[in-house]
Amino acid sequence: MNDGIPMRQVSIEKLFAENQARLGLNWLAGRQGGNRVLTGETELKPTIGQIGHMNFIHPFRLQIIGAAEAAYLRALPEDALRESIERLFTRELAAIIVANGEVVPDHLLEECNRHHMALMTSPQPSPHIVEVVRLYLARVLAESTTLHGVFLDVLEMGVLITGASAIGKSELALELISRGNGLVADDIVEFYRISPDTLEGRCPTVLRDFLEVRGIGVLNIRTIFGETAVRPRKLLKLMVNLEDHSHEQFSELDRLQVDATYQEILGVPIRKVTIPVAAGRNLAVLVEAAVRNFVLNQRGIDSTKEFIERQQKLMEDGD
Numbered sequence: 248m249n250d251g252i253p254m255r256q257v258s259i260e261k262l263f264a265e266n267q268a269r270l271g272l273n274w275l276a277g278r279q280g281g282n283r284v285l286t287g288e289t290e291l292k293p294t295i296g297q298i299g300h301m302n303f304i305h306p307f308r309l310q311i312i313g314a315a316e317a318a319y320l321r322a323l324p325e326d327a328l329r330e331s332i333e334r335l336f337t338r339e340l341a342a343i344i345v346a347n348g349e350v351v352p353d354h355l356l357e358e359c360n361r362h363h364m365a366l367m368t369s370p371q372p373s374p375h376i377v378e379v380v381r382l383y384l385a386r387v388l389a390e391s392t393t394l395h396g397v398f399l400d401v402l403e404m405g406v407l408i409t410g411a412s413a414i415g416k417s418e419l420a421l422e423l424i425s426r427g428n429g430l431v432a433d434d435i436v437e438f439y440r441i442s443p444d445t446l447e448g449r450c451p452t453v454l455r456d457f458l459e460v461r462g463i464g465v466l467n468i469r470t471i472f473g474e475t476a477v478r479p480r481k482l483l484k485l486m487v488n489l490e491d492h493s494h495e496q497f498s499e500l501d502r503l504q505v506d507a508t509y510q511e512i513l514g515v516p517i518r519k520v521t522i523p524v525a526a527g528r529n530l531a532v533l534v535e536a537a538v539r540n541f542v543l544n545q546r547g548i549d550s551t552k553e554f555i556e557r558q559q560k561l562m563e564d565g566d
Contacts, residue, residue, distance in 0.1 A: 256286045257387045259342045259365045266383060270369045270376055272344070276356050280365035283341045285309075287388045295339050297388075298380050300373060303334055308341040309380065313373025317349040329354050336362050346373035389439035389447070390513055397458075398436040398448045398481065400429035402538045405448055405481035407436065407517075410489030414524055417460045419489070422531040424458075429478045430468045433458045438483060440513040446483040485541050486510055486519040487534055507544070518544075 260281035263272055285297060285308060298309040301316040312320070320328055332355050335343065342365040345351050351368060359366035369376055396409040397420040408416050417433060424430055432450030441447050456469040456477055469477045509516040520537045522530065540550065 255388045255391065256284045257384070259283050259285075262342075262380070262383070263365070263367065266379065270371050270379060273368045274365065275345075275351060275359075275368050276366040277342075277359040277362070277364040279363040280342065280359075283365070285341055285384065285388065287390060297384050298377055300377070301335070303331075306335075306337055306339060308339055310335055310340060310343045311346055311373050311377055312343065312349065313346045314349065316373075317345070317347070320352060328352065332358055336364065340364065342367065344369060344376060346371060346376050385441045386439065386447070389441045391437060391439045392513055394436050394438060394512070395434065396436060397433050398431040398450070398483070399423055400431060400478045400481050402428065402535060402542075404485060404538050404542070405431070405483045406534065406538060407448065407483055407486045408489065408534070409486060410524075411491065413461065414489045414491055415530070416489060417458055419530045419534065420458060421460055421466075423534060424468060424472055424476055426531060426535070429476055429481075430456075430458060431478045431481050438512060440515060444515055446512060446515050446517070447480055448483050449480045483512070483517055485538060486517050487537060488519060488521045489524050489530070490521055491524050 258281060262285070263274060263281070266272060296305065296307045298311065299307040300311050300313055302310070320331065323331060332352065335355075336358060343355070343359065345355075345366070345368045348368070348370040351366070356366065358364070371379075394407065394409070396407050397416045398405065398407050399420055400406075401423060408419060410416055420430065420433065431448055432454060435451055435454060437449045437451060438446050439449065456467050458466050458468050460466060508519045508521075510519045511517070518541060520541075522533050522537065524530065543550065
């Protein structure tokens with residue numbers, strides 16, 4: 248599922264540039280290999296992983312040579328060393344990183360230049376490199392989709408506010424921001440599945456920091472409220488859907504909604520709360536209360552069930 252966002256991919260050149268400072272990367276050979284790309288894991292063969300220590304049986308697209316692998320290669324006779332290095336150059340290989348400041352074998356250097364394969368070195372320990380690059384790839388290659396709404400950081404929790412056009416989502420967002428909460432994205436929100444059960448919401452670059460409020464126009468939230476009023480990204484935990492209700496519909500609502508409702512996004516179920524919009528209701532307070540109640544639910548505390556159980560106990564005691 249992609250819903251309009253092109254399939255994510257990252258070139259070795261970009262991976263190097265965006266991780267060079269953190270990992271102390273040095274591009275040693277195979278500069279022509281910078282245009283090789285890594286795509287989402289769904290495009291890979293089941294036996295091919297993205298990054299890991301040198302592995303001939305289940306190879307990785309980014310092969311890491313750490314202290315143990317370097318020691319193994321050094322212990323090999325010259326012929327076996329050459330054969331092992333040549334086995335690394337499969338069709339799936341995208342780059343090689345030699346970690347721990349290990350000495351690069353001359354034959355590896357020659358083969359990388361011959362195959363136009365990027366060869367990088369780093370003084371960082373190999374487990375750290377694997378962890379950093381794996382998290383980086385999880386973000387840039389994540390399965391993604393776009394949703395309409397306003398995405399906010401409410402009480403340190405990612406909340407997506409949805410509802411019909413002109414129902415008051417942006418006005419509600421503005422009030423929540425004025426109460427100390429933060430804006431992630433307005434109107435269009437990009438969601439990425441960065442792990443099997445985790446969705447991260449981000450703002451398209453062109454819309455970053457902006458919130459459109461009818462009657463006022465486009466507001467730069469960072470300029471008006473300061474740096475702490477905006478967030479670059481947030482994990483989606485709760486959806487709040489605003490619905491317009493007349494007095495008749497309002498009275499017919501289920502006041503004791505026992506069963507939680509969920510909406511599935513990219514295969515991840517997200518808790519959904521519906522808040523009726525009516526004159527005189529303080530929606531910002533209601534959203535914050537919904538977030539606090541959701542946190543309690545996560546801890547196993549359900550106020551509605553507790554109330555029902557108390558009523559049943561009173562009725563049983565009265566019999």
